[in-house]
Amino acid sequence: MGQAATIKDVAQRAGCGVATASRVLNDTGPASAEMRKRVMAAADALDFQFSDVGRSLQSSTTRTIGCIVPSIENPVYADAVQGAQAVFLNAGYQMLLICTNYSVESEIHAVRTLIAKQVDGILLTVGDAQNSEGLDLIRRRQVPHSLLFNAAPAGQRSWSVDDHAAAAAVADAFAENNHAHTGFLALNFLSSDRARHRYEGFAERCAERGMAPPALLEVDDDGLDLTARLQDFLAAHPELTGIFASNDFLALAAIRSARRLFIDVPGDLSIVGFDGIKVGQMVEPSLATIVTTPRVLGAGAGETVLSMIDGSAPPDVPQKDQTFSFRAGGSLAPLTAESKDDGKVAAFPSPDDPTRKTAKSNRRDQHEI
Amino acid sequence: MGQAATIKDVAQRAGCGVATASRVLNDTGPASAEMRKRVMAAADALDFQFSDVGRSLQSSTTRTIGCIVPSIENPVYADAVQGAQAVFLNAGYQMLLICTNYSVESEIHAVRTLIAKQVDGILLTVGDAQNSEGLDLIRRRQVPHSLLFNAAPAGQRSWSVDDHAAAAAVADAFAENNHAHTGFLALNFLSSDRARHRYEGFAERCAERGMAPPALLEVDDDGLDLTARLQDFLAAHPELTGIFASNDFLALAAIRSARRLFIDVPGDLSIVGFDGIKVGQMVEPSLATIVTTPRVLGAGAGETVLSMIDGSAPPDVPQKDQTFSFRAGGSLAPLTAESKDDGKVAAFPSPDDPTRKTAKSNRRDQHEI
DNA sequence: CCTCCCAATGGAAACGTTTCCATATAGTAG
DNA sequence: CTACTATATGGAAACGTTTCCATTGGGAGG
Structure with a gap:
């Protein structure tokens, strides 16, 4: 048809004024039964619907x-x-x-x-x-x-x-697992105060715990480039045993990159994420992370x-401290001399054989504790 | 302050009619330099912004x-x-x-x-x-x-x-890898014609290829319940060697469930997903899937x-056939007695040591580079 | 029979725009 | 100096609602 019917059309068809039509359609104010019927019938026949823009202007x-x-x-x-x-x-x-x-x-x-x-x-x-x-x-x-x-x-x-406190909890988790040298992997560091708060909270707690100040690795995307960046980063900081990624995707990407670099996670390097996205629990190793409830x-x-x-x-x-919780996962393991099969933090028993070896899994051996 | 300024306020302050104000603010129609200046100044002083609802009603x-x-x-x-x-x-x-x-x-x-x-x-x-x-x-x-x-x-x-054609491509992939007995794993089957089209396209191509009709497993969520459902399903259909999941999350969840059931993917069971979400390439084994460009x-x-x-x-x-592409991945492997190193489709070389064994991992014991 | 009151109804204003049209002013060509 | 034109300006209508207010009519109470 042409244009949509307005209340004026309805009123005209019902043979009444717009005020009356408005009243019956909105069921506000009095109206005779007869009138109600006529207006309703007219509205029905015309497939009438109110225009919210008229209403908005008025209200x-x-x-x-x-x-x-x-x-x-x-x-x-x-x-x-x-x-x-x-x-x-x-x-x-x-x-x-x-x-x-x-x-x-x-x-x-x-x-x-x-x-x-x-x-x-x-x-x-x-x-x-x-x-x-x-x-x-x-x-x-x-x-x-x-x-x-x-x-x-x-x-x-x-x-x-509470990014600050949550990041501190990650530092605690690293500390409890004897990691002293950690890195912070960030995306969008410049355009997000969230990432910065996480870094600050992490760094502060690391200091409080007597751990080394976290090394910072900023990346532009979580694509393939990450592998090269990670390699350089780890070469520049051979003492690192743990990395805190500012979100879970980045953490998963880091795990993939590590895999390509023949670095075992968590055997050679522990990784913790942030956000608690669903897939974090589907992968192997499962992702240790901060769980949030967006x-x-x-x-x-x-x-x-x-x-x-x-x-x-x-x-x-x-409450600030109820906006997140730490979730253990296979990607974070205790750092000890023989951490092959000691208490690996696992959310659930993993049937996977943990004895996988990688070609140059020697990083760990040089830097115990 | 009270209410936002309207064009009437601007006109009043500029000492002109609303028509003139509208003209200069929209830069439509003529106006003297003097008037322009006055109106602009007034708009500025009042922090004026047009109301889109007035405009909408008019236009x-x-x-x-x-x-x-x-x-x-x-x-x-x-x-x-x-x-x-x-x-x-x-x-x-x-x-x-x-x-x-x-x-x-x-x-x-x-x-x-x-x-x-x-x-x-x-x-x-x-x-x-x-x-x-x-x-x-x-x-x-x-x-x-x-x-x-x-x-x-x-x-x-x-x-x-083109869900139908894409699902057919999955059937082709299974066929090329010698899988004859497959299952279809669906979520939201009832409330989505997409899932149904995928099932139909898959089943039809399976028939054309002389494969068995796919067994259907419908689930309500991709949570933990899936493991039990999958176990029953596989027990009821022991001949299955491949599963097509109607989306990638479901596929990843299925892989996790398989892991918990000590079923090796792809050694014992190949799994293909649909959608091509980013994390599909981050996990190990990487997910074979239909890549789409939402x-x-x-x-x-x-x-x-x-x-x-x-x-x-x-x-x-x-073009219909350009709305998707099949992406090979580690979750789909050829089914042969000696599938040592024949053409397993791998998106990228995986350094993972393939010697992990599972309870009944009796085929595909190699997995190079 | 006259008032009074209440229910039912419609006219009109208002909301913030744009735009048509009429008017006023100036400049220009004759 | 007159007529004409182009430019500048403002009044008012229209868009679709809601709501205030006034008008009408009828029934009830005196």
Whole structure:
């Protein structure tokens, strides 16, 4: 047909004013039974549906919430976004999604776009919460919002993993397994305050534990290039026995690279990841990691925004130390002289024969304890 | 402050009519230099931004496109959605995202919501493209749209993997490796026509190749329950030497379950996945699978919708047989009595020592470089 | 029979834009 | 100096709602 029917069409067909039509369709205000019937019939015949843009203009509310994240290719963000979206949908809100691809410049642009669209609230992850043009604009405009995965700036609520404490827990795990020389493998170090917080928390706890300061390896992608970078890195730091990767994909990629370099994991090198993605438990060796609950965080942040919109009490943010937990896995093993078959930390008994040898598995032997 | 400034406020402050203000701010129509300066200054002072809802009402266009997918926890959909979103953003469109969690009932609800929001177009994946209430409504309303990952109903364009042909390619791969007795492992079989098409394509090619009809194992989740299910399944079908899983996660989960059951992959059982997710290449054995390009499909579908909106020529859909490719991997090995070193398809040389033995690993005892 | 009140209804304003049209002003060609 | 044109400007309508307010009519109570 031509254009979609408006309430005016319905009113006309029902032979009444738009006010009456509005009242019966919304079931607000009085109307005679006869009138109700006529209006309903007309709406039905015309396949009428309200236009939300008319409503939005009138009510100056859009029932739409914007969501800005770096990328949903990262399952952590994908889960969080989906958690938030479910909450929104449940409350009758829709969600506009914008991915910035880790570009800080697109953040401000995204915020502007969402504000122009008159969203009722914004959920966002920024590159640097301490210094974000987009966040400043949101505050200036007083748009209800919640940060997600960014540590909250002074006094503000935020739904995020305590990266600092979680990374410290990784240092603890290395320490408990007698590793003293570790490395930190980072991706997107520049464009993410999360990775930096992890590094800081890790380095601090290493210091407290009397371990060597972690060596830092920054990479640009987790592709094949990593193998060469890792090789150089380990050559430059032959004393390393453990690596903390700033996310699980990177950790898995590192394990693959190690395999290609004939370095046994965890025999020659222990590796710990971060995030707790599902596949971490499917591989062999299983991945020791920090488990987080992105979906819960996303849902919580979503509820926070909703509560700011309708003025109700916001949900409690989880205790900082409950935003993560350490999960043991086959990729982290104790470092001892004869660690061949001593208490390897395994989430479940592995039928795999652990006696696999690699061609030049001599790194370990030189650097015991 | 109170409410955001409107163009009326700007006009008032600049001492002109709204028409003039609109003209200079949009740089449409004539205006004196003096007036331009005044209006710009006023807009600046008031931190003015256009309200898109006013504009939308006036232009009956929202520059918003709706996107409905089952779940972005599945990286295939996540990639596709992100690809589409990038295209939209580039064209100045925003994207509303709704996840149905594989529930067919929520599809129609989602469509209604998007139509009420007056989206300019819709991108969607439905449970069953042949029989979808939501799709019917979209057609009835004549909303520009494109299907994604659903085989197109007669005569319609669609951006999807040719599941049927891809699954046939898997059957070919099994056949070329001398597997005659295979199983098909499915998740969400009921709520997804994709899984069904894969099964059909696989079964048909198996028949053409003279292989046994594939045994079907349907599971509800890819969690721990799978191990028990797999054990029963293999006990009931002891002749099976290969399993085609309807997606990569399921394949990886199956490999893990096999490991726990002391079944060597690929020594005792070959496994092939579908989708080509990144981690498939990080694990050992690497996953043989069908590689797809969800991001490309999502972007293409997005462009199609945009072209329908502005009436330009739609992009060409890829040839059916170019929507996927088979990737060899360590999880699929030839089935022969002496499969020492005949052409095992390996994506890259694996340094792993192949001497691991399992309880009944009685074939394929070699695995070079 | 007259009031009063309440239910039912419709007209109109408002929300923030854009754009059509009319008006006013200046400059130019005759 | 007159007419004409091009440029600059503002008023007002329209987009689709909701809601305030006024109007109508009928029934009940006096």
